[in-house]
Amino acid sequence: MFRFFENLVDPYAPYPQKDVPPQRLLPFLMDYARPFRAIFAWTAATSVVVAAVEIWLLWAMGWVVDILSGDPSQVWQDHGTALIGLGLFILLLRPLLQALDVLLLNNGVMPNFGTLIRWRAHAHVLRQSVGWFENDFAGRIANRIMQTPPAAGEAVFQVFDAITFSLAYLIGALVLLGGADSRLMIPLLVWLGLYAILMRWVVTRVGPASKAASDARSKVTGRVVDSYTNIHSVKMFAHHSRELDYAKEAIEDTRQTFQIEMRLYTIMDVVLVLLNGLLIVGVVGWAIALWMQGAASTGAVAAATALTLRLNAMTGWIMWALTTFFRQLGVVAEGMETIAQPITLLDAPNAKPLAMQAGEIRVEDLTHHYGRGSGGLDNVSLTIAPGEKIGLVGRSGAGKSTLVKLLLRFYDVEQGRILIDGQDIAKVTQDSLRLNIGMVQQDSALLHRSVRDNILYGRPDATEAEMIEAAKQAQAHEFILTLADPEGRSGYDAQVGERGVKLSGGQRQRVTLARVILKNAPILLLDEATSALDSEVEAAIQDTLYGMMQGKSVIAIAHRLSTIAQMDRILVMDEGRIVEQGGHDALLAQGGLYASFWARQSGGFLDPDTQAAE
Numbered sequence: 001m002f003r004f005f006e007n008l009v010d011p012y013a014p015y016p017q018k019d020v021p022p023q024r025l026l027p028f029l030m031d032y033a034r035p036f037r038a039i040f041a042w043t044a045a046t047s048v049v050v051a052a053v054e055i056w057l058l059w060a061m062g063w064v065v066d067i068l069s070g071d072p073s074q075v076w077q078d079h080g081t082a083l084i085g086l087g088l089f090i091l092l093l094r095p096l097l098q099a100l101d102v103l104l105l106n107n108g109v110m111p112n113f114g115t116l117i118r119w120r121a122h123a124h125v126l127r128q129s130v131g132w133f134e135n136d137f138a139g140r141i142a143n144r145i146m147q148t149p150p151a152a153g154e155a156v157f158q159v160f161d162a163i164t165f166s167l168a169y170l171i172g173a174l175v176l177l178g179g180a181d182s183r184l185m186i187p188l189l190v191w192l193g194l195y196a197i198l199m200r201w202v203v204t205r206v207g208p209a210s211k212a213a214s215d216a217r218s219k220v221t222g223r224v225v226d227s228y229t230n231i232h233s234v235k236m237f238a239h240h241s242r243e244l245d246y247a248k249e250a251i252e253d254t255r256q257t258f259q260i261e262m263r264l265y266t267i268m269d270v271v272l273v274l275l276n277g278l279l280i281v282g283v284v285g286w287a288i289a290l291w292m293q294g295a296a297s298t299g300a301v302a303a304a305t306a307l308t309l310r311l312n313a314m315t316g317w318i319m320w321a322l323t324t325f326f327r328q329l330g331v332v333a334e335g336m337e338t339i340a341q342p343i344t345l346l347d348a349p350n351a352k353p354l355a356m357q358a359g360e361i362r363v364e365d366l367t368h369h370y371g372r373g374s375g376g377l378d379n380v381s382l383t384i385a386p387g388e389k390i391g392l393v394g395r396s397g398a399g400k401s402t403l404v405k406l407l408l409r410f411y412d413v414e415q416g417r418i419l420i421d422g423q424d425i426a427k428v429t430q431d432s433l434r435l436n437i438g439m440v441q442q443d444s445a446l447l448h449r450s451v452r453d454n455i456l457y458g459r460p461d462a463t464e465a466e467m468i469e470a471a472k473q474a475q476a477h478e479f480i481l482t483l484a485d486p487e488g489r490s491g492y493d494a495q496v497g498e499r500g501v502k503l504s505g506g507q508r509q510r511v512t513l514a515r516v517i518l519k520n521a522p523i524l525l526l527d528e529a530t531s532a533l534d535s536e537v538e539a540a541i542q543d544t545l546y547g548m549m550q551g552k553s554v555i556a557i558a559h560r561l562s563t564i565a566q567m568d569r570i571l572v573m574d575e576g577r578i579v580e581q582g583g584h585d586a587l588l589a590q591g592g593l594y595a596s597f598w599a600r601q602s603g604g605f606l607d608p609d610t611q612a613a614e
């Protein structure tokens with residue numbers, strides 16, 4: 001039976017992905033609620049029926065008191081059947097109705113609603129560009145993905161569990177009192193008015209207070225996770241107390257925002273008790289007065305008393321439910337700051353897959369300053385012939401990596417364009433573009449998965465033999481066989497730690513090389529691909545690299561000039577521009593920047609001191 005309700009909505013069902021999610025709270029939630037429309041309607045209907053039954057039971061209690069005021073010997077004779085019917089109703093039908101209500105809410109809605117939001121929110125965030133991620137804390141993004149779905153689920157739960165139920169209950173109570181004596185409705189209506197004012201006062205403050213508290217919590221997560229992921233720097237610089245202070249500032253923010261929230265609840269609780277006192281004295285006192293005048297029966301007084309006491313118990317719960325509702329909406333509003341952000345780097349409308357032919361790369365008048373006035377690239381134009389191998393050198397910050405990242409369309413260029421085989425890379429699908437480019441990066445971070453998963457990331461459908469062959473070519477096979485992790489997995493199954501921290505820099509780089517070898521893409525970008533290797537391994541890998549480059553268009557960035565001296569052409573970049581280009585010998589003869597780099601190289605490296613001095 002549980003399965004039936006749990007399977008009413010499939011949270012992973014395909015859906016139309018939006019590039020620009022709704023920016024306002026209600027439409028944002030409605031968007032996620034769409035697959036739940038039918039189940040929400042049913043839940044609301046059963047909540048109303050359950051509330052009506054509860055009110056009706058109070059009325060029935062008044063009726064029982066009234067018949068008990070009659071002749072005891074006649075009660076069973078006159079009302080026996082009705083009393084049995086009432087008993088059966090309470091024993092059978094009422095539990096069934098309530099069971100249906102909670103099954104719909106607890107099993108149909110709750111596990112699926114949060115899951116659907118988390119799934120879709122993660123799918124949306126994963127589509128964001130590299131630049132988008134660079135502008136935020138990974139911890140904060142993760143926190144919002146984690147806390148928004150349960151908050152939205154809790155808000156929806158309150159709508160059906162408390163708000164729909166209590167609205168139906170209040171309307172029923174008015175009808176019931178009105179039926180006994182319409183004057184009894186007056187104290188209830190006055191109380192309702194005051195209750196509404198209090199509710200409004202609380203609710204308008206709870207949403208913003210809760211959003212601020214939630215914001216502060218996400219900030220704490222962002223800062224704490226930042227310290228943990230960079231624990232090496234923290235320890236190396238002995239910045240233990242500085243990191244604590246950095247986190248404390250955010251933690252203190254959370255405390256203060258939480259204090260403001262809690263003050264609201266205290267005020268609400270105290271005023272509520274006062275209001276409820278008014279309700280009890282008003283309704284029960286009035287009912288007694290009416291009874292004394294003979295205008296109300298004993299049963300009516302009993303029903304009115306039971307009703308007010310029940311309302312007294314319920315009002316705290318309703319207020320709590322309402323504040324929870326608005327508090328959770330505050331959390332959702334905070335989560336929206338991440339989850340509802342439009343995807344800015346999109347495939348062009350009707351983008352086609354990149355049709356790779358020979359592999360010509362043309363960069364036309366490219367300028368990219370990362371949204372600032374300077375830095376990055378300035379008016380770079382360049383044509384790389386199919387199969388040509390380009391070495392890219394220049395001081396740190398000259399713009400080499402920027403050029404490579406723009407080729408991968410990690411960012412949209414600010415000015416100019418890049419063409420591959422005559423096709424503007426902004427107009428082809430991002431996936432097809434990146435599938436055709438293999439890249440080995442300077443700081444080769446790996447995924448916290450097994451070595452096998454990491455290598456197969458280059459081509460998930462490769463066979464085991466192909467994967468091992470790639471590892472061998474990258475000089476990685478031997479050391480991989482010696483790996484073991486604390487859980488007892490070894491070799492290709494060993495986990496590499498977050499970002500690959502359990503491997504040495506050179507080992508990491510070889511695993512990334514293996515995955516690019518396996519990918520075997522027609523364009524190859526090497527950004528300091530061998531910088532972490534010792535000369536012996538590097539020499540062994542150079543052959544593999546040259547082998548890999550055959551028939552491919554290649555851009556290789558290197559500070560170690562000896563690794564690129566053999567390239568077809570060398571480009572020298574400085575301050576975002578290409579300042580020299582040509583073969584190694586020609587550039588040396590030119591006596592410019594390249595010649596000075598070469599002259600100052602010690603042991604094949606660009607000397608960092610001389611670089612700084614420049």
Ligand SMILES: Nc1ncnc2c1ncn2[C@@H]1O[C@H](COP(=O)(O)OP(=O)(O)OP(=O)(O)O)[C@@H](O)[C@H]1O
Nearest residue numbers: 134370375376394395396397398399400401402403
């Ligand atoms: N994500 C980014 N956001 C803003 N500015 C950036 C970003 N990445 C790089 N820059 C800036 O662009 C300029 C060029 O950086 P780039 O990484 O391209 O240099 P590089 O030549 O590859 O240097 P290195 O040899 O040190 O890797 C620098 O001034 C840098 O501060």
